[in-house]
Amino acid sequence: MLLTVPDLDNTLMLGRELGSILNSGIVIFLNGDLGVGKTTFVKGLAAGLGVGEDITSPTFTMVFEYFSGKIPLYHFDFYKADLDMDFTKFTWIIHDLVQNPNVVIAIEWFQVFQENSSKNLTQLFLDNFDNSLSIDFSYNDAVSDDGGKNLDSSRVLHIQAKGIEAKAVEQLLKKRCSHLMA
16 A cells, blocks of 8 residues: 655654554554654554653664553664664564564664564564564655656655454555545
């Protein structure tokens, strides 16, 4: 599913919409350039889940945990992951969390995690996710009327669901956000 989100406010609202739909756990992989809206999306997701705390990016701690919403939220961010760190530890932490069907896991910069952890372990990790959404964020590279680059603030989100529950969530999101369809 492709969505065009006009600005960060709408990115926040899309995340909030997803959070309000969720009634059970899911893993959400978030990839895209710096500043494209991944953390803003997670802020909305947390609001939709009813999380009361202020949401910030766990860039330097790798993970923040929030328990005040209807479903616990674990927010990972691997942007500043040290290439010498032990990604195996995080693989098993996330693997253990996934065993709980009532946990939402949002992972920013998942591509960094994939590039720096064991290929076999990463594949095992991915194979065990029966319920996940992968969201790739990119800037809208539309061309302006005069042929130059359009410097608007819109983003394009490519959302892929894996698993029966995630596909049902994707369909609900599609219905509620049909005005954003690319």
